[in-house]
Amino acid sequence: MIKKLRADLIHQVFQRLLEAFGPQHWWPAETALEVIIGAILTQNTAWTNVAKAIAQLRQADLLTIPAMTLVDEARLRQLIRPSGYYNQKAHRLKLFFEHLEQHWQRDLEAFLAQPLGALREELLSLRGIGPETADSIILYAANQPSFVVDLYTQRVCSRHNWVPEDYDYHRLRDFFMDVLEPEVDFFQEFHALLVRVGHLHCRKVPGCGGCPLAPMLPDSLVDSMAKP
DNA sequence: CACCAGGCAAGTA
DNA sequence: TACTTGCATGGT
Numbered sequence: 196m197i198k199k200l201r202a203d204l205i206h207q208v209f210q211r212l213l214e215a216f217g218p219q220h221w222w223p224a225e226t227a228l229e230v231i232i233g234a235i236l237t238q239n240t241a242w243t244n245v246a247k248a249i250a251q252l253r254q255a256d257l258l259t260i261p262a263m264t265l266v267d268e269a270r271l272r273q274l275i276r277p278s279g280y281y282n283q284k285a286h287r288l289k290l291f292f293e294h295l296e297q298h299w300q301r302d303l304e305a306f307l308a309q310p311l312g313a314l315r316e317e318l319l320s321l322r323g324i325g326p327e328t329a330d331s332i333i334l335y336a337a338n339q340p341s342f343v344v345d346l347y348t349q350r351v352c353s354r355h356n357w358v359p360e361d362y363d364y365h366r367l368r369d370f371f372m373d374v375l376e377p378e379v380d381f382f383q384e385f386h387a388l389l390v391r392v393g394h395l396h397c398r399k400v401p402g403c404g405g406c407p408l409a410p411m412l413p414d415s416l417v418d419s420m421a422k423p
Numbered sequence: 424c425a426c427c428a429g430g431c432a433a434g435t436a
Numbered sequence: 437t438a439c440t441t442g443c444a445t446g447g448t
Binding site for chain 1: 427428429430431432
């Protein structure tokens, strides 16, 4: 019964966001390969910076699997510089493509076509791919229904008192996945909308002034949503 | 000038 | 297990 309430609230939130902002057309990339590269480059980094790095990779004709497999890490480092943490990220990219080479003969489609659980475990076993990067790749590159939790998801959920402040990644992911039908288009649009509304939430100031979710939350309902 | 961004891993106690 | 720290560029 609690789960029914939670599912209803989540769907109301989604509808409210969709009405306020419209479809977001995410992920901002052309191919599965670009989604994966972008997912690694955007770790704790503004997308504007990532876009510069991707543009440089495209300019250098590196947005193909063979090119990424063969490119020298030092060269990669310089090209992705604008995305920040470029030493770590260049290495993480190389590790991913080394793995694809050695375990999947560069067959990205086959790799992504695995069952969701196996794909997620394999991604998480790689250095530099944590839960958010893994779920982003699964949802937007593999088009399989894994709910993505990020900084904005946590901020919006805790600010609106749907979950405690310190809910960790997998509990917040379960908060959604336990009660939602696993539909890819819905998950994709929902995450994009949460990022969009997340930008409206001031980083320091509590509350959510100006965000379209503010008027829809009776405290009694909100309190009942917190997981026991 | 300070602070933040679509995280993650490694180190310490 | 539960904190803390390093990583780095570019926008506000």
